[in-house]
Amino acid sequence: MAWSDKLKLNKQLLRSVNEVGFTNPKELQLKTINRIIGGQDIIAIGPEGSGKTTTYVLGVLNRFNYAPEGVPRVLILVPEKENVFAVIEQFDRLNKNKSIRIVGLYVTPGFESQMDDLADGADIVVATPDRARAIYLKLALNLNKVDLLVVDDADQIVKKGLQLPVVELANSIDKAQHLVFTEVIHAKLEKMLDPFMRDPAIIEVDELSDTVIETHEQLLYNVPNFGTKLNLLNLFMYDEELFTKTVVFVNTQTTAEKLFQSLKSRLRTGVAYLNPKFFDTKGFKNIEDFKADPATRILIVTNENEEELNLSDIPFLIQFDLPADNELFISRIVNHDPDSEEETLAMTFATDIELGQVKKIEQLIGHKIPVAELPEDLVIVTESKSKKADAKEDKKPAGVGEAFHEKKASNAKTYNLSASTKAKMNKKKKHG
Missing domain, CATH: 3.40.50.300 (P-loop containing nucleotide triphosphate hydrolases)
Structure with a gap:
């Protein structure tokens, strides 16, 4: 025209x-x-x-x-x-x-x-x-x-x-x-x-790529700040029955340490680093050892780690931070075996100022990432509290009351996953 x-x-x-x-x-x-x-x-x-x-x-x-x-x-x-x-x-x-x-x-x-x-x-x-x-x-x-x-x-x-x-x-x-x-x-x-x-x-208007990249099922959680991201992660990881194996990606070692200390308060030995910097910190030198260890449910990986990871057979991948390189993000969510019965759910936590990068990722993969509603039990951290938390090191990890309103584990599965996703995930007992 x-x-x-x-x-x-x-x-x-x-x-x-x-x-x-x-x-x-x-x-x-x-x-x-x-x-x-x-x-x-x-x-x-x-x-x-x-x-x-x-x-x-x-x-x-x-x-x-x-x-x-x-x-x-x-x-x-x-x-x-x-x-x-x-x-x-x-x-x-x-x-x-x-x-x-x-x-x-x-x-x-x-x-x-x-x-x-x-x-x-x-x-x-x-x-x-x-x-x-x-x-x-x-x-x-x-x-x-x-x-x-x-x-x-x-x-x-x-x-x-x-x-x-x-x-x-x-x-x-x-x-x-x-x-x-x-x-x-x-x-x-x-x-x-x-x-x-x-x-x-x-x-x-949306200008998506003509080439659609086959990815794992995805969900986007739009949260206001870091503190709410941390509460959301704690809320999800509380469910030991559903979240059997999860890899959490962060940008820096500082963020990794904050997540480790917060999750460790509840999960004890259930959380570990990939390639920890200190010998006395629980961790694994490779992801295969994490997959084989039944006692560890959560592996924290920093985006500074340039090692190519085999993420097959990991039921949950959580992008706590968006990496600077969009191609790195995409490499983790590509579904290399779409016919496999083993399902993986890739979850992204993004604040308002990170949504522009999410939009660019959607352009590259050729489709939109579905936006999930935040769980009703999630405690939203106010902006002022979040800034104070970021300005100084946390004196204590986020506890039960800080991350979410306490409820019985059997009633805690309000993650806004689709019915089909819940069904698929609950079938995956072999990941335990």
Whole structure:
């Protein structure tokens, strides 16, 4: 479908997209550009490569069908300096109206040069939230005529902890259209947007790989913080009958030690390390020894361990942390023998800021990971308590009351596993 068929772009922009080689609009662009032109608030959710930046660049340029005034009409907020340059570069590729002046604001020593750029006139400002706020407070960034606010890579802005300057800038603009572009939506992001978004249209596209990778059955548990992850792990591991053999993957030795101490308080000798660093710590030099040991149910593996592991015949794989390398994650969940009667369930614990990486993994494997509801007995750790716990070493491991509300083991299987999964797992007595 050509750009001119259904999109209300001016002729100059239609020529531009064809000249740069964008022969056909992407799905996200088809669903959003006319809404942007119509003045609607939008939250657009799409993976990297779905055309988010080009979408709003075209929407912004389409507004300037007259000689600009040199006063900011559009404020675009992005996570960091490199994004400022990338967005300005895209404007330069598509903009034929050279009277439009674009100024970039980002953290760099001194304010003077950027303030001078604004003083010389700016129609579009592309900025990191912290620098835009700092210059606004110096009365050098005029927001009085801004009628379009764009928040790009909003999930990354939240990840960098820049929510407050975004909200303050948005609230300083009298009346504007708001466009938000993100790879994923979650509670922390929604909290940032709530103060200024007006009944936005939520548009989501998925661009999954055409090649579908055969994986073990998977479940995704979205939890608010590390403390809740730890409680969830304790809750699951309490069920010795179901969770007979489990490998838990973490990113660092520090996290591994926290998990070991927490689980050891209940499981005693039932938890061990793979390749422990200290001789007096229970562990195994290879995973086959773990499989053969009936007394050990849980093996903690750090992602720093580059050894290729044979995970066959392990009924439960838990990604407590997401490794930096997505290919490492995928290698662990690939089902090399889909016809086998031995089922494996791969469970992923992810906080809001890790959901963007989950989205990228879904793109690579060609299908979505089902999201499971959190168990009703799980104790959710509040954000303040979680930060305090992370700031200092735990003085004591998470006990029964901290991880979950105590109940009899026979009644504790509220893991929100599907009925078929529960049935399959309960059959696997040979793993005990």
